[in-house]
Amino acid sequence: MKKISAVVLGLSLFASGALFGADMDHSKMDHSKMDHSKMNHSSNSMSNSAYMNKIQIDGYSVVVSSEKPLVSGSNILHVKLQKDAKPLTDAKAKIKFFMPEMPGMPYMEYKANGVLVGDKFEFEINLGMGGTWQYQLQFKTSDEKVHKTRGSVNI
DSSP: OHHHHHHHHHHHHHHHHHHHHSOOOGGGSOGGGSOGGGSOOOTTTTTTSOOEEEEEETTEEEEEEOSSOOOSEEEEEEEEEEETTEEOOSOEEEEEEEEOOBTTBOOEEEEEEOEEETTEEEEEEEEOSSSEEEEEEEEEOTTSOEEEEEEEEEO
8 A cells, every 4th residue: 555655646746747847838828818917926936027917907907017127226117007998198196115014124115106108107116125015006097086906026
């Protein structure tokens, strides 16, 4: 019985290693059908990639992105707001990045107001250190309603 268990365990480990060790061709994946809001967009998993998070909130499509990987220090972040597939350019947007207090480290926060550049809001943010930063994005539409969403990034 012990030999059978050992063989089954060994085959299971071998099969899982083969599955997880296989190279995936990401260029053939249909990313439009993926729910990016539930994915880990950390810089650890995508160290040479820019950040992107797609969110649906109150009938608006929100895309938070960067052209370069996010790093400790200064970063440029873009937010594209759309309603019915049309860019929303008459809104006001602001973002707050924060890292909760931890033993030996105080609460950290960075706030920025978005500047409309073309059809996207641009934010210059300064993330003071590596780690997990949470963000809260708010935008106020022309009807004076405030819409809020949140996310996180790992630096």
